[in-house]
Structure formats: structure tokens, C-alpha cells
Amino acid sequence: MQNQSPTLSSGLTKRLAVGLREYEHRTQPWLGTRLINFLRQGMDFERRFLHDPLRTVPELSGRVSRSEQMHYGAQAKSHQAIADALVRAIEYIKGAAVAGEVIEFGTMSGRTASVLAAAMASFRHPGELHLLDSFAGMPEAKSDVDKAAMHVQSGAWAEGTLHGISAASLREKCRRYLPNERIVVHSGWLSETAGKIDPNKRFGLLHVDCDLYQSTRDALTPLFAQNMVSEGAVILFDDWNCNRASNQLGERRAWCELGHEYAIETSDGGDYSWSGHKFIVHKYRSRLSSNSDHGLETQA
Numbered sequence: 001m002q003n004q005s006p007t008l009s010s011g012l013t014k015r016l017a018v019g020l021r022e023y024e025h026r027t028q029p030w031l032g033t034r035l036i037n038f039l040r041q042g043m044d045f046e047r048r049f050l051h052d053p054l055r056t057v058p059e060l061s062g063r064v065s066r067s068e069q070m071h072y073g074a075q076a077k078s079h080q081a082i083a084d085a086l087v088r089a090i091e092y093i094k095g096a097a098v099a100g101e102v103i104e105f106g107t108m109s110g111r112t113a114s115v116l117a118a119a120m121a122s123f124r125h126p127g128e129l130h131l132l133d134s135f136a137g138m139p140e141a142k143s144d145v146d147k148a149a150m151h152v153q154s155g156a157w158a159e160g161t162l163h164g165i166s167a168a169s170l171r172e173k174c175r176r177y178l179p180n181e182r183i184v185v186h187s188g189w190l191s192e193t194a195g196k197i198d199p200n201k202r203f204g205l206l207h208v209d210c211d212l213y214q215s216t217r218d219a220l221t222p223l224f225a226q227n228m229v230s231e232g233a234v235i236l237f238d239d240w241n242c243n244r245a246s247n248q249l250g251e252r253r254a255w256c257e258l259g260h261e262y263a264i265e266t267s268d269g270g271d272y273s274w275s276g277h278k279f280i281v282h283k284y285r286s287r288l289s290s291n292s293d294h295g296l297e298t299q300a
């Protein structure tokens with residue numbers, strides 16, 4: 001009996017499977033497939049819908065809620081467009097297997113940081129979220145380039161403006177979506193903090209929202225110099241088209257200079273809001289001198 005039962009049962013299983021296939025084939029081929037899909041969807045329902053972190057992000061859940069509209073007016077639509085771009089960028093690095101952590105320069109209200117955190121949770125990006133800000137508002141514009149910026153001249157980017165929430169509140173906001181140990185807050189001027197990030201880290205998504213030319217240079221130079229930007233990384237500039245979209249000012253000028261200094265090869269991802277613009281980084285030469293003759297090492 002013991003020897004016979006596996007043969008018997010496997011024979012029965014086979015016959016049953018063939019019978020089911022034939023039944024499906026002869027009667028309603030779509031019914032079984034639909035039933036299976038329905039059950040699968042049911043199992044994913046809780047994860048994808050009921051508990052999807054992105055549903056709690058105001059800009060995305062209600063597609064511009066009444067309170068957002070009341071508070072920000074027409075600008076609420078822009079916030080939504082920016083949030084959408086950040087979510088798509090997280091989806092891209094997950095889907096395209098771009099290595100590395102996520103980093104934001106300029107956190108102020110924690111609005112975009114929490115979108116990034118929610119998207120990382122939603123798409124199950126396993127990395128860290130690095131957040132850098134002075135937590136004291138904008139620095140004094142010292143370079144001639146920044147002194148010529150329209151928002152500096154109007155006072156909108158004057159020293160101490162755009163002073164947002166504290167580092168502790170920012171962490172709390174992001175902890176709604178990510179575990180504490182994956183949130184890394186760097187508090188202080190970018191000229192000091194960006195260069196102190198562990199050079200062994202690699203970044204797959206960089207959100208540059210620190211407005212000024214000098215701040216952008218301070219943020220990005222150490223990362224490119226130390227080979228910390230991954231192949232395929234997406235870099236989003238929130239203030240790209242500020243300053244009448246002049247290439248001589250702001251984030252545009254900083255990126256132009258970095259492009260020459262590090263021979264950065266990119267794909268242009270286009271505008272994603274009235275002021276935002278993104279790129280994919282393919283290749284560049286960092287300044288790691290130890291293992292290259294000419295003091296430059298090629299990434300990717």
C-alpha cells in the first residue's frame with residue numbers, strides 16, 4: 001500500500017489537473033483565470049490599498065485636498081506635480097535596480113521628505129533617507145552669483161528665510177513611513193555636512209531643493225568628487241527654472257560647472273513642474289586620486 005499510494009495519488013492529481021484544464025478550455029477559458037486573478041488581487045488588497053503609505057500623503061491621496069487648495073491656492077497643484085515626480089523617481093530607482101540611498105538637500109517643512117519616505121515604504125525601497133538642512137533657514141548669499149539671483153534681491157531668499165521645522169519634527173514626520181534607523185538627518189550648513197557623509201555611501205536619488213548656486217555646489221561637489229553618485233541615479237532640481245531660467249545663476253549654473261569638472265554624462269529627463277527639472281546620471285569622473293594616474297576615477 002505504502003508503495004502504491006504516491007503513484008496512485010500523483011496519477012489522480014495529474015488526471016484532476018488535466019480534467020480542470022480541459023474543463024476550462026471547453027467551457028469558459030476566461031473564468032478560471034479571472035477567479036485566480038481575483039483571489040490574487042484580494043490577497044494584495046490590504047498591502048496595495050488599505051495600508052499603502054502613499055495614500056496618507058496629502059498631495060497624492062486626495063489629488064489636492066480642499067484644505068491644501070485653501071492654504072496654497074493655485075500653488076497646491078505644483079506641490080502635487082512635485083510629489084508625483086518624487087514618487088515616480090523612487091519607483092524608477094526601484095524598478096531599474098539603481099543602487100543606493102536617497103538624499104534630499106533642503107528639507108524646510110518636511111513636505112517633500114515625507115513624500116520620499118512614503119514612496120520608499122510603498123515601493124519597498126530598502127535604503128536610507130538622508131536629509132540635510134541648516135534648520136535655521138537660508139544662509140547669507142555671499143557669492144556674486146547668488147547676489148545676482150532675483151529671489152535674493154527681492155529678499156525671498158534672504159538669510160534666515162525659509163526656516164522650517166526642527167530636525168526632531170522632521171524625523172517624526174518621516175517615521176510615519178520608515179523605521180528610525182533608516183532616517184539620517186544631517187543638521188548644519190551644507191558646506192560642512194555634505195562632505196562628512198560616509199564616502200562609502202552611494203546615492204541613487206538626489207533631490208536638490210536648496211535654492212542657491214553656492215548651496216547646490218556645496219551639496220553636490222563632495223558626492224561627485226568622492227564617487228558617491230550611482231550609475232543611473234536620478235537627480236531632481238527643484239529650482240532649475242528660477243532666475244528666469246538663466247544658465248548663469250542658481251542651480252543651473254552649479255550643475256553646468258559640475259558637469260564640466262566631473263565630465264558628467266546625463267540623459268535630460270525634462271521639466272516636472274514650472275521650476276523643477278531632472279536628469280539621469282550615466283557616467284562621470286570623480287576625484288579619487290589613489291587608484292588612477294590622472295587623479296580621476298570613472299564611475300560606471
Ligand SMILES: C[S@@+](CC[C@H](N)C(=O)[O-])C[C@H]1O[C@@H](n2cnc3c(N)ncnc32)[C@H](O)[C@@H]1O
Nearest residue numbers: 106107108109111112133134137189190210215
Ligand atoms: C525651499 S526650502 C526646501 C523646501 C522643502 N523641500 C520642503 O518640502 O518644504 C530650502 C531649504 O534649503 C535650506 N538651505 C539652503 N541653503 C542651505 C545651506 N547652504 N545649508 C543648509 N541648508 C540650506 C534652507 O534652510 C531651506 O530649509
